[in-house]
Amino acid sequence: MAETGIDSTDPADPGEVAGLDELDRLDRTQLAISFERVFTLVRRLNPQGDISLTAASTLRTLERHGPYRLSELAATEGVTQPAMTQLVSRLEKAGLAQRCADPADGRVVVVRIADAGRELLLARRAARAEKLYELLSALPPADRAAIVAALPALDRLADLLPS
């Protein structure tokens, strides 16, 4: 909300600028629109009729960070605990995840991804990667380079979210 007004530094300085200046000079609405459009793009690249967005995201979380308690998982994915209970039941029935007991606390359910879950993620990822690659191949080289150059930064951006 607050206008930062960091633009006081000379915007023409080419060498080591490109920090918040660049960002402030950009319309923030345009920033949101670009991210919305990427979001829609990835959503359309999603294999339909597969598993739900939340299911896929949950599997990815389990893949990235290892086993989670059920309620932790619910909080991380932004759904209620009953929703996660049902989701884990579905994943378990599909053989994609497993419920494990916590020896230290009999109430706790620890959820871990199963091999079939990892394989499903791999398959989805391969399909999406292929489509993305095709799309990128249709872009001008400079655009491809800009996107590839931004990938590590986008990864670090995603790291900033609580997960």
Next chain:
Amino acid sequence: MAETGIDSTDPADPGEVAGLDELDRLDRTQLAISFERVFTLVRRLNPQGDISLTAASTLRTLERHGPYRLSELAATEGVTQPAMTQLVSRLEKAGLAQRCADPADGRVVVVRIADAGRELLLARRAARAEKLYELLSALPPADRAAIVAALPALDRLADLLPS
């Protein structure tokens, strides 16, 4: 333009070099993972309890490209025609869109976004832009610069999808 200075890529100027070579040198799986993570990021930034993802996407389509026939809209959004009929009914009841008749063809329903729909998109976008800005502000300047530099390319990437 901004010197990106991304660590994992060629530090040379992106304009002339870094075409498909850069892309091929990258693990395609890593490409998919990065896009997945951005997807999840934007999804978590979504105002919850608002309207559905499809509803928001449909409103954005109507905002970007103007009125659509109902069945065209269904095809564009990747849902069935009955689903779009129901969605448009909901949007209409909420005052976010309008059904109009086509004078040339009595069967056709033309859908257009209403003022309240535009305002809702503006509000959502502003909220998301604010959160995105905060996240970006926490990144190192070089990362911010890389992401900002990639936005036009990402826009053109999104243009490649049929919409």
Next chain:
DNA sequence: ATAGTTATATCACGCACTTATACAAAGGTT
């Protein structure tokens, strides 16, 4: 033990999608 808290499960419900089908308008054939 008893009471209170915590972790998960279950219940009742609603939204948003699906397929199958109905209905109305347009177009073509004779």
Next chain:
DNA sequence: AACCTTTGTATAAGTGCGTGATATAACTAT
């Protein structure tokens, strides 16, 4: 003209996936 076929939208029935309220089992403290 009347008749079929095609096309665009709506309706119906069923399902997946979410919600809030509440039940049940296990841990904790006194």
